[in-house]
Amino acid sequence: MRELKVGEAMQETIGLYIHIPFCQKKCHYCDFLTFVDMEERMDEYVTYLIKEMALYSGNYQLDTIYFGGGTPSYLEAEQMVKIMEAIQSHFVILSDCEISIEMNPESVTEEKVKTYLKYGFNRFSMGVQSFDDATLRMMGRLHDRETVYQKIALLKDLGVKKLGIDLMFANPKQDMDVLKRDIELAMELPLNHISYYSLMIKENTPFQRWVLTGQMRVLDDEIEREMYHYIQSELTKHGFHQYEISNFAKGDVESRHNKKYWQLKNYLGIGLGASSNIDFVRFVNHRRFDDYYGMIDQGEYPIQISEKLSLEDREKEYIMLNLRLLKGFEFSEINQRFGIDFLTKYQAVLSKHKKLGLIDYDNQGIWFTEKGLDVGNQFYLDIL
Ligand SMILES: C[S@@+](CC[C@H](N)C(=O)[O-])C[C@H]1O[C@@H](n2cnc3c(N)ncnc32)[C@H](O)[C@@H]1O
Ligand code: SF4
Structure with missing residues (x-):
């Protein structure tokens, strides 16, 4: 790409x-x-x-x-x-x-x-x-x-x-x-x-x-x-x-x-220490006034850190962030965005955590149960 x-x-x-x-x-x-x-x-x-x-x-x-x-x-x-x-x-x-x-x-x-x-x-x-x-x-x-x-x-x-x-x-x-x-x-x-x-x-x-x-x-x-x-x-x-x-x-x-x-959509952060996420690039501005002003004075983006995450990392991030939302996310979207078959790829983790009562899913999407919202970390560890 x-x-x-x-x-x-x-x-x-x-x-x-x-x-x-x-x-x-x-x-x-x-x-x-x-x-x-x-x-x-x-x-x-x-x-x-x-x-x-x-x-x-x-x-x-x-x-x-x-x-x-x-x-x-x-x-x-x-x-x-x-x-x-x-x-x-x-x-x-x-x-x-x-x-x-x-x-x-x-x-x-x-x-x-x-x-x-x-x-x-x-x-x-x-x-x-x-x-x-x-x-x-x-x-x-x-x-x-x-x-x-x-x-x-x-x-x-x-x-x-x-x-x-x-x-x-x-x-x-x-x-x-x-x-x-x-x-x-x-x-x-x-x-x-x-x-x-x-x-x-x-x-x-x-x-x-x-x-x-x-x-x-x-x-x-x-x-x-x-x-x-x-x-x-x-x-x-x-x-x-x-x-x-x-x-x-x-x-x-x-x-x-x-x-x-x-939902890992695109946003631009302006100002000291602001972070942005545009397509597959995540970048964070300088956190000190002098550095921030200095870069701008030179006509440069005042960016301190910029990282291009791999598709695999983005996918994990997508799962973790979207599950903060009570409605979770739909398979069609993650499949299309990352070119995967979510249910097949994560089958083992999904059935383990459904049995534990942390997540629930139907044939369209997945979301955390009430218990999952409390102890979501267990699920995240297995996803990672
Ligand atoms: C960073 S503040 C900015 C808004 C505004 N200055 C204010 O104080 O309301 C946004 C919110 O973050 C929350 N917050 C800040 N520090 C926190 C902390 N240590 N733990 C949990 N929430 C925190 C507060 O509820 C605050 O309203
Ligand atoms: S110190 Fe933090 S919580 Fe307090 S007003 Fe400022 S940003 Fe808000």
């Missing part, structure tokens, strides 16, 4: 991810690529985002755009205007393009939301994490429950339709009562999407330090699973359907952009 160069395919339809690596304050559990106290460098960063986009000019049309971070809502309205205008000039934005933004409650303002709406943003996601003020303080968040209520009311008043929040569970200081109350309060709000993440203790975070010094105890797996099952049943009771391990939606408000990641 001929090597495909980055950005070579003409007017291919892809998703665009824009990374905004700034936050007002670093949360105690977070290890995402984001920096604090850099407001005065945000203009410069926006300039480089635009220069990076220019390198891909004319190559792609977009059916999803996703602003993630960090805290995209921390940008000033006019900085967002500059980015959106650059996207409009370097890419074709399809008429039904999904345009999403991650927001932190305290940084949402009327001016910013009006700007988002003016530029076609149609999916809004707010990082709430918990409605319990003591839990929020311990996590190092800047907002409280009241701020969440005010900002959600503002978003709804201004006409936002697709609105979701991120919540976290298995936080050592959050017992079952706090979790139940979090869900109760979330269900009273006008939301149609919820991402509910199980807390991961990340390296070099205050949370990790507190665990290592015994100030914080990680929850037992059993309790963590009990919480997860409780979330699944409560959200389902309230009209949400689960479509991915951590994601729940009402109606069609599933994240089209995030589904591209799990």
